Amino acid sequence: MSKEQRAMVNAMLRQPRPEGPRPVEAIRAGFRAMMAEMIVPDGIRTTATTLGPRPALLVEPADGARGGTILYFHGGGFVFGSPETGLSLTGNLVARTGCRAYSSDYRLAPEHPFPAAVEDTLSAYRALLDSGEDPSAIVFAGDSAGGGLTVTTCLAARDANLPLPAAIVAFSAGLDATRTGESMDTKAGIDPFFTRESLARTGAMYLAGQDPLQPMLSPAVLADPTGFPPMLLQVGTNEVLLDDSTRMAARARAAGVDVVLDVTADVPHVFQSFAGVLDEADEALDRAALFLTQHIRTRTPDTASASAGQCGSPAGEFV
Template sequence: MSREQRAKIDAMLRTPRPEGPRPVEEIRSGFAAMMATMIVPDGIRTTTVTLGSRRTLLVEPRDARPRTGTILYFHGGGFVYGSPETALSLTGNLVARTGFRAFSPDYRLAPEHPFPAAIDDALAAYRALLDAGEDPSSLVFAGDSAGGGLTVTTCLAARAAGLPLPAAIVAFSPGLDGTRSGESMDTKAGLDPFFTRESLAHTGAMHLAGQDPHQELVSPALHADLTGFPPMLFQVGTNEVLLDDSTRMAARAREAGVDVILDVTAEVPHVFQAFAGVLDEADQALDRAALFLTQHLGAAGTPAASAS
C-alpha cells in the first residue's frame, strides 16, 4: 500500500473550509475546482450528445472503434453538485481500460430539482439507449457516490417500468442510505476527510425537500428488493462514513441471491478511484472494475446504436 500517497491525499482533502453550511453555488464551484485537478487519461475523446432530453457526455476510445458494450455512467455529487465533466477521470479511465464507450448524463440537481428528478433523468437516459437499439445484455450501469446510488435505484425504477435490466452494476463509494443510519456514520467520523454527518444532512435536505428517506428509491440498502438484479460490484474505502452503505447493500444482494462483489480498500477516502495516476490503490481498483465490466459485457465487436 502507498502510505505516502494516501497521507498526501488525506491532507489535501482536509484543507480548512468555512464553518457551517455553505451556499449551493459555493459547494458546486468548490467541487468542480477540486475535480478539475484529477488526471484524465489521454486515450479518450468526448462528444456532447442528447440522451433522454438531457445533455450527455459521450466518452469513447480515441484511436480505436469502441468494443461492443456501453457504460451508462452516473456522476456523483450528493444530487446537488457535480456534472459529467467532474467525473471524467472516472468515466475516462473505465473507457480507456475497457475499450467500451460511456454515456454520462447531466441529470437535474437539487435544490432546484429534488428527488426523484435524478432517478427520472437516469431512467430516461436508459430508456433512450434501449429505444436506440442498445441490447441490455451489452450495457452496464456505473457511478460514484450519489451516482453509485443511482446505479441501484435506476435498476429499481427500470424494473418497476417493465424494462429489462442491464448486464451489471459497478458502484464506487455509493450513497445507498438516505437515513444515514449506518454504524460507519459514527465509527468513521474522524477518519473521513471528505464528509461529516452535518455536511451530508445539508445536501440531503436539499435533495429530499422534506420527503421521507425511508423508501427504497432513497435508501435501497435498507428497503430494496433486489430479486433478479444483475451482478454487482461495490468498491469502497475504510475511511468513509458511507462505508456501511456498501456493506449493507452487498449483504442485501447476497440474501436476494444476487452475484455481488464487495471490494474494500484500506485507509482510502470517498471515491478514491478518482485519484488514478496519483494513488496506486486507485489504479488497482479501476483495473478490477474494468475486469468486472469486460467479464460481463463480452468480447470485442462493432459499436452499438448511437444516440443523437
C-alpha cells in the same frame, strides 16, 4: 501500495474549508475546482450530446470503441457535480475497457429534488434501449450519489418492466438516506471528506421534506434487489458511507444476486478519482474494468449469439 500516497491524498482532502453552510453555487464551484485537479487519461475523446431529454457527455476511446456501453452517473450528493467533474472516472473506465460511455447530466437539487435524478437516469437508459442497444451490452456505473443511482435506476427499470443492464459497478455509493449505518459514527473524524452534518445539508436539499424510508432513497435498508444483474461495490474503510455498501451487498447476496464487495483499506470516499496519484485507485479501476468486460455481451450483425468481453483487451482476455 504507498502509505505516503494515502497520506498526501488525506492531507489534500483535509485542507481548511469555509465554515458554516455555503450557497449552493459556492459548493458547486468548489467541487468543480477540486475535480479539475484529477488526472484524465490520454487516448479518449469526448462529445457533448443528449440522451433522452437531458444533455450527456459521450466518452470514447480515441481509436474507436470495441462494443458495449457504460451508462455513467456522476457523484455530487444530488446537488453538485456534472459529467465533466466525473471525467477522470469515466475516462479511466473507457480507457481500460475500450467501451464507450455516456455520462448523464441529470437534474440537481435543490432546484430539482427527488425523484428528478432517478427520472432522468431512467430516461437515459430508456433512450439507449429505444436506440436499439441490447441491454446485455449496457452496464451501469457511478460514484457516490451516482453509485446510488446505479441501484435505484435498476429498481426503476424493473418497476417499469424494462430489461435490466448486464452489470452494476458502484464506487463509494450513497445508498442510505436515513444515515443509520454504524460507519456514520465509527468513521466520524476518520473520513476526510464527509461529516454527518455536511451530508445532512445536501441530503435535505434532495429530500425536500420527503421521508427517507423509501427503497428509492435508502436501497441499502429497504430495497429488494431480486433479479438484479451482477454487482461490484467498491468502497474505502475511511468512509462514513462504508456501511451503505456493506449492507447493500448483504441485501443483494440474500436476494440471490451475484455481488462482489471490494473494500480497500485506509482510502477515502471515491478514492478511484485519484488514479495516477494513488496506487490503490489504479488497482481498483483495473478490477472494475475487468468486472465490466466479464459481464458485457455484444452482438455482431453476423451472429445471433452473444459473445463475452468485447469491450477490448487487456481485461477482456480474462473472460
